[in-house]
Amino acid sequence: MSQARPSRGRRPGAPDTRAEVLAAARDSFAAKGFAGTTIRAVAAAAGVDPALVHHYFGSKDDLFLAALALPVDPREVLAPVVAQGPDGAGERLLRAFLSVWEDPEMQAPLLAVARSAIGPDGGRLVSQGFIPVVVGPVLGSLVRDRADVRVPLVASQVLGLILTRYVLRVPAMVAIPADDLVAQMGPVLQHYLTGDLD
Amino acid sequence: MSQARPSRGRRPGAPDTRAEVLAAARDSFAAKGFAGTTIRAVAAAAGVDPALVHHYFGSKDDLFLAALALPVDPREVLAPVVAQGPDGAGERLLRAFLSVWEDPEMQAPLLAVARSAIGPDGGRLVSQGFIPVVVGPVLGSLVRDRADVRVPLVASQVLGLILTRYVLRVPAMVAIPADDLVAQMGPVLQHYLTGDLD
Secondary structure (H helix, E strand, O other), rough: OOOOOOOOOOOOOOOOOOHHHHHHHHHHHHHHHOOOHHHHHHHHHHHHOHHHHHHHHOHHHHHHHHHHOOOHHHHHHHHHHHHHHOOOOOHHHHHHHHHHHHOOOHHHHHHHHHHOOOOOOOHHHHHHEEEEHHHHHHHOOOOOOHHHHHHHHHHHHHHHHHHHHHHHHOOHHOOHHHHHHHHHHHHHHHHHHHHOOO | OOOOOOOOOOOOOOOOOOHHHHHHHHHHHHHHHHOOHHHHHHHHHHHHOOHHHHHHHHHHHHHHHHOOOOOOHHHHHHHHHHHOOOOOOOHHHHOOOHHHHHHEEEEEEEHHHHHHOOOOOOHHHHHHHHHHHHHHHHHOOOOOHHHHHHHHHHHHHHHHHHHHHOOOOOHHHHHHOOOHHHHHHHHHHHHHHHOOOO
16 A cells, blocks of 8 residues: 555546546555545546545545455445344444454455554554544444543454454464353453443 | 674683674574574584583573573563462563563564564564563463463463554553553453463
8 A cells, every 4th residue: 555656647437547546545545644635636647527435436435445356345244243233232343343254255355454454554444544534433333431541452363363363363363162252252352341440 | 683793713711702603693593493493503603612501591491592682681570470479460560560560671672673573583482482482481380270271372462562662652552641541451361371261
């Protein structure tokens, strides 16, 4: 996401206009973060009308997720977790997470995003992109109080799981069957979501 | 730790012999991991007698920690945590951890090690170095059963904390006062150390 790209001229109707917009979006998110990126600026960089960006990608949230090239829309994966409310959400959250990450076809593209997230520009990608677009809205509707503390606590455990199980592949962590992990770590996420934090 | 270094000739008694041994040790741990490194091979690479390596650095564990250039010996920091036994160890572990990481002078060198640990060679550094030398022995004496599962679970939460609070500096995580963090995350570490995991 941080590579320099050649400037792009206006090529209305060219078959790769969508790809051009996406490349401009990646440049902008990488250089300016989520908050610093606007649909208007991405459109200008790609030499197209902002309406076309909306047409192709929808909202800025949608554009961000398209730029990340995730193999699934995390909002769709997490919607059923949220729909059933806070009770048992820790376990459901972990099951939804594992259903995606333990899928061999999804793991490679997810790993690419995870490596960006823990890399040099990762702080902004996580803090200004992934948390406000994905994690915040999902958890925000599950937690009844203290979202300012509960959201980063959940993020710390989930990122630690990604790091040890998929990125570093610590053998002892890789060896834990997914169902066992749900039993062991689900209560922790539940504690962070709804438990007594004092 | 992964930079190529010029070969070293035998320079007995040179004032930088200690530094030469340390450089050879860094090369070996980076290239071959902890298990693949021997005092004998490090001595040979530095052109000195193995006894001299032992004299300067002690055991292979000691040599590994010296090669990491940690600002403190984690075994000394964690000794009082272990000495008081499993009850309340989650909270004490977190306090000991924060006493080091929240110290501005220690944070910079710790961050350098953390960035290596989450980098391309990090899997081996963590799995074959830090966990067997530091985490395993400490937690191994705190947990009464299922160390194979409890150790990686604790590691996942502690690494997630390092990642979000110090490496990525997620603002919401940075904003949590250390004492609050002990109250919120201490029970999680205790759960992983001694709780019912089924």
